[in-house]
Amino acid sequence: xxxxxxxGCAFIAFGPAFSLFxxxxxxxxxxxxILIAGAFFWLVSLLLSSLVWFIATKATNAQDLTLQKDLLxxxxxxxxxxxxxxxxxxxxxxxxxxxxxxxISEEDGPPLSVREMAYVAxxxxxxxxxxxxxxxxxxxxxxxxxxxxxxxxxxxxxxxxLMTLAxxxxxxxxxxxxxxxCERRRWWVIAVVLCLHLMVFSLSLLNPLYVGSILPVYAIMxxxxxxAFFSSGGSLHNITLLWMCRKSNTETSS
Amino acid sequence: MWKIDLESSKWVTFIxxxxxxxxxxxxxxxxxxxxxxxxxxxxxxxNATHQIGCQSSISGDTGVIHVLESEADLEWPLSxxxxxxxxxxxxxxxxxxxxxxxxxxxSSRVAGVVVVPKTSPREFSPHTTCPNENTGRRISNLAHCxxxxxxxxxxxxxxxxFDFPVFSLKEDNETEVIKQCYFxxxxxxxxxxxxxxxxxxxxxxxxFAVTDTATCMRRSxxxxxxxxxMVCDPLGGYNVWAFIRPYNSTAFGHKENESVVIAAARxxxxxxxxxxxxxxxxxxxxxxxxxxxxxxxxxxxxxxPPTRNILFAxxxxxxxxxxxxxxxxxxxxxxxxxxxxxxxxxxxxxGQVKTLRSGSNLFLHSDPVSxxxxxxxxxxxxxxxxLHSSTAGLNFSFVESGFSQPLPPSSFQRFxxxxxxxxxxxxxxxxxxxxxxxxxxxxxxxxxxxxxPSNLSPEEQLEFVTDTAKSLTEVATAVARALxxxxxxxxxxxxxxxxxxxxxxxxxxxxxxxxxxxxxxAVMAPExxxxxxxxxxxxxxxxxxxxxxxxxxxxxxxxxxxxQSQCKKPDELPNESTYVYSYLWVQGMVPPNSTxxxxxxxxxxxxxxxxxxxxxDLGDYxxxxxxxxxxxxxxxxxxxxxxxxxxxxxxxxxxxxxxxLFTSLLVTYFVSTKADxxxxxxxxxxxxxx
Numbered sequence: 001x002x003x004x005x006x007x008g009c010a011f012i013a014f015g016p017a018f019s020l021f022x023x024x025x026x027x028x029x030x031x032x033x034i035l036i037a038g039a040f041f042w043l044v045s046l047l048l049s050s051l052v053w054f055i056a057t058k059a060t061n062a063q064d065l066t067l068q069k070d071l072l073x074x075x076x077x078x079x080x081x082x083x084x085x086x087x088x089x090x091x092x093x094x095x096x097x098x099x100x101x102x103x104i105s106e107e108d109g110p111p112l113s114v115r116e117m118a119y120v121a122x123x124x125x126x127x128x129x130x131x132x133x134x135x136x137x138x139x140x141x142x143x144x145x146x147x148x149x150x151x152x153x154x155x156x157x158x159x160x161x162l163m164t165l166a167x168x169x170x171x172x173x174x175x176x177x178x179x180x181x182c183e184r185r186r187w188w189v190i191a192v193v194l195c196l197h198l199m200v201f202s203l204s205l206l207n208p209l210y211v212g213s214i215l216p217v218y219a220i221m222x223x224x225x226x227x228a229f230f231s232s233g234g235s236l237h238n239i240t241l242l243w244m245c246r247k248s249n250t251e252t253s254s
Numbered sequence: 255m256w257k258i259d260l261e262s263s264k265w266v267t268f269i270x271x272x273x274x275x276x277x278x279x280x281x282x283x284x285x286x287x288x289x290x291x292x293x294x295x296x297x298x299x300x301n302a303t304h305q306i307g308c309q310s311s312i313s314g315d316t317g318v319i320h321v322l323e324s325e326a327d328l329e330w331p332l333s334x335x336x337x338x339x340x341x342x343x344x345x346x347x348x349x350x351x352x353x354x355x356x357x358x359x360x361s362s363r364v365a366g367v368v369v370v371p372k373t374s375p376r377e378f379s380p381h382t383t384c385p386n387e388n389t390g391r392r393i394s395n396l397a398h399c400x401x402x403x404x405x406x407x408x409x410x411x412x413x414x415x416f417d418f419p420v421f422s423l424k425e426d427n428e429t430e431v432i433k434q435c436y437f438x439x440x441x442x443x444x445x446x447x448x449x450x451x452x453x454x455x456x457x458x459x460x461x462f463a464v465t466d467t468a469t470c471m472r473r474s475x476x477x478x479x480x481x482x483x484m485v486c487d488p489l490g491g492y493n494v495w496a497f498i499r500p501y502n503s504t505a506f507g508h509k510e511n512e513s514v515v516i517a518a519a520r521x522x523x524x525x526x527x528x529x530x531x532x533x534x535x536x537x538x539x540x541x542x543x544x545x546x547x548x549x550x551x552x553x554x555x556x557x558x559p560p561t562r563n564i565l566f567a568x569x570x571x572x573x574x575x576x577x578x579x580x581x582x583x584x585x586x587x588x589x590x591x592x593x594x595x596x597x598x599x600x601x602x603x604x605g606q607v608k609t610l611r612s613g614s615n616l617f618l619h620s621d622p623v624s625x626x627x628x629x630x631x632x633x634x635x636x637x638x639x640x641l642h643s644s645t646a647g648l649n650f651s652f653v654e655s656g657f658s659q660p661l662p663p664s665s666f667q668r669f670x671x672x673x674x675x676x677x678x679x680x681x682x683x684x685x686x687x688x689x690x691x692x693x694x695x696x697x698x699x700x701x702x703x704x705x706x707p708s709n710l711s712p713e714e715q716l717e718f719v720t721d722t723a724k725s726l727t728e729v730a731t732a733v734a735r736a737l738x739x740x741x742x743x744x745x746x747x748x749x750x751x752x753x754x755x756x757x758x759x760x761x762x763x764x765x766x767x768x769x770x771x772x773x774x775x776a777v778m779a780p781e782x783x784x785x786x787x788x789x790x791x792x793x794x795x796x797x798x799x800x801x802x803x804x805x806x807x808x809x810x811x812x813x814x815x816x817x818q819s820q821c822k823k824p825d826e827l828p829n830e831s832t833y834v835y836s837y838l839w840v841q842g843m844v845p846p847n848s849t850x851x852x853x854x855x856x857x858x859x860x861x862x863x864x865x866x867x868x869x870x871d872l873g874d875y876x877x878x879x880x881x882x883x884x885x886x887x888x889x890x891x892x893x894x895x896x897x898x899x900x901x902x903x904x905x906x907x908x909x910x911x912x913x914x915l916f917t918s919l920l921v922t923y924f925v926s927t928k929a930d931x932x933x934x935x936x937x938x939x940x941x942x943x944x
Contacts, residue, residue, distance in 0.1 A: 004904040011911030016918035023926045140282040144316045144456060145896025147285050149435070154451050154899055158907055165914070233933040242931050
């Protein structure tokens with residue numbers, strides 16, 4: 001549409017991820033490495049699932065549109081499942097790596113707690129997922145035209161950016177919750193994360209009925225934010241402490 | 255630790271690249287833009303003093319589409335419309351000088367103009383009223399059309415400068431898409447402005463050259479670099495000429511005791527959009543007549559060669575200040591041609607010849623100034639008499655135009671500028687042009703009354719002899735007989751000289767209706783057959799000059815029985831010489847019972863020689879003597895339509911984005927500094943299960 005829309009959508013989609021990066025990740029090189037490796041894991045999962053989808057489409061009739069749409073849905077479901085599988089694989093990798101890092105680090109104990117790794121891994125997944133969803137659309141938003149010639153809604157760019165934002169944060173929260181669930185051997189957590197991911201995907205199928213897709217996705221995102229907050233050690237007590245601007249006694253251990 | 259070894263990463267990379275190559279892109283751009291493929295732009299031309307034509311900005315010009323319904327409707331894009339700039343879509347009846355000038359004066363609100371050719375207006379000539387007034391014959395009181403205005407309907411639109419792009423669309427599906435988009439989104443309802451999103455168009459036709467030829471030649475850096483980057487290209491084309499008795503083509507300069515009669519015609523024409531030129535009456539009628547006359551003379555001149563030689567000359571680039579004829583005159587003056595001006599006895603030029611019903615007249619124009627000399631006057635009178643006597647038995651007659659009337663714009667004027675040579679220009683107009691569509695897109699087959707019965711196939715149309723063809727055949731017969739007599743041929747042979755109506759009608763069909771027909775394919779060389787497929791012959795200089803060369807070769811040359819390899823190297827054979835003749839391998843017809851063409855080698859005196867204005871040889875880019883026209887080079891030509899959103903929506907998006915960014919920065923900073931408070935159980939005791 002123009003530079004205004006380009007920057008607006010870029011800020012919406014990548015603003016939170018960018019601020020999370022510069023304030024929490026950028027200072028620690030180990031976190032950067034884990035972030036990038038997480039992004040890579042997500043990318044590999046996408047590659048494998050798209051390979052499956054690609055073979056399926058080439059093997060079938062390209063003119064049959066309903067079949068192609070069904071294949072797309074199948075491909076996406078497969079991709080969601082594969083992303084969670086890779087998230088689990090990344091968890092196992094990080095657990096193993098943690099022992100090695102603990103051995104070579106100068107401090108006592110591992111340099112990063114599992115909670116921190118969970119957050120960084122989730123953010124890595126989220127950033128890569130957001131980049132893949134949004135970059136192509138952003139590059140087309142620079143031109144003078146907007147979507148709508150063939151009957152699509154003219155709010156395409158803004159809603160894509162909002163969905164990308166939600167998805168990035170969702171991946172972060174899912175990372176936190178997932179790793180915590182694996183740590184505590186609570187396997188039902190994995191199942192719930194997978195179900196929520198599938199639900200978000202199926203809500204996105206409702207586009208262009210944006211009311212039906214964006215609002216529920218943001219509701220789920222807020223729910224996940226609360227869950228992640230609690231599962232990473234937060235509590236209402238901490239919030240009230242913060243609210244009253246008083247430091248807690250356990251701060252001395254850090 | 256899990257290592258990703260080199261081999262598997264290579265395998266992954268390979269898969270990724272293979273996927274990238276094979277997957278077709280279903281990108282967002284396809285939801286936004288509709289590309290328009292069938293467009294013809296108006297380009298920028300420069301000469302010694304001016305630049306004319308159209309220019310777009312370097313990243314294209316975008317405007318909200320407005321379909322103009324009448325001249326009064328122009329108020330909307332020019333003053334009343336709330337969403338400037340506008341891209342105005344015109345039908346051809348509204349493509350007039352007054353509307354274009356009004357838009358030119360309000361060019362801040364007009365992003366561009368798109369013309370959709372539909373019905374022909376009653377008359378329209380975008381050329382100037384006095385064509386080529388500065389480069390013709392040099393006479394003081396008769397110059398600049400003081401006495402006769404040759405093209406009174408001319409509005410000079412082709413010579414205006416516009417700083418917005420002007421494109422022409424063919425009337426087809428794309429125009430329907432544009433109009434549908436306009437009716438869906440841009441219509442004014444009850445006086446209030448239309449709602450966003452609006453339908454808009456973007457045109458790219460950025461021209462690199464500016465100001466004038468001297469500037470763009472200087473910028474082209476010719477003198478300082480071995481591989482210059484050209485900013486503009488000199489206009490020009492190819493001249494096609496043939497002697498009846500050819501000379502050795504390496505012997506330049508004066509030929510003792512040789513006297514040549516030149517029969518000339520021009521090949522080219524133009525329209526406002528350079529690629530749309532047709533020139534049915536303006537040029538095609540003339541050169542087709544001359545080609546038919548050349549064919550008619552072939553037999554008589556071989557049996558009983560006349561004393562004088564005859565040169566058939568077809569000049570290209572005459573529209574732009576006589577590029578072709580000035581090149582030939584320059585070569586003659588500077589001993590770069592096989593004859594020189596002293597060898598030229600007289601000139602007969604065929605101008606616009608659109609004959610009406612039988613019994614109409616053609617006019618003979620001569621130059622009054624050179625006729626003040628008695629010798630010249632006698633020769634002209636002799637030529638006029640030859641022409642009069644050649645119409646015996648034919649359905650029309652020649653009439654001399656007024657004695658004091660100057661010569662109309664013609665290639666003959668360039669010869670007169672150098673030397674007072676006796677000559678006549680044949681035309682269908684006595685004073686001003688009769689051509690209502692001089693140098694415009696509407697000077698086409700319909701204007702020449704080329705009508706075919708509706709139930710004929712294309713091949714049958716090719717063979718059908720139209721009335722126009724019959725009348726042009728008679729003109730060609732008269733011209734051929736006059737040329738024969740003027741060249742001193744035997745009077746008894748004259749009545750055997752007749753032009754062939756079938757040839758004439760086939761040529762008219764090929765040049766004005768469909769170039770890709772079986773006869774044109776048969777006369778062309780095998781490597782040139784695609785030239786016919788791609789362009790309509792009159793619009794492309796290459797196609798036109800190749801066609802005329804090969805037609806002249808087939809009509810006046812001799813078929814030999816040389817093989818294809820001998821045809822390429824005929825000098826090895828004892829009786830053949832490439833100095834005198836040129837040898838062309840042509841495809842030939844397909845016989846009825848087979849599929850293989852019967853190709854053969856034609857020995858002909860026809861030459862096709864590049865014709866660029868002498869000003870570029872001399873390096874004199876501000877020349878007042880020669881043509882200095884150049885055409886600007888350009889990046890690319892593109893047109894597309896899409897919807898545009900309102901400024902408010904764009905700013906809102908930007909505002910939301912900035913707000914989200916700042917909020918997230920603040921929140922993240924806040925949470926990260928207070929992380930130790932918020933996430934209290936950060937460090938578990940060392941004996942936990944990590």
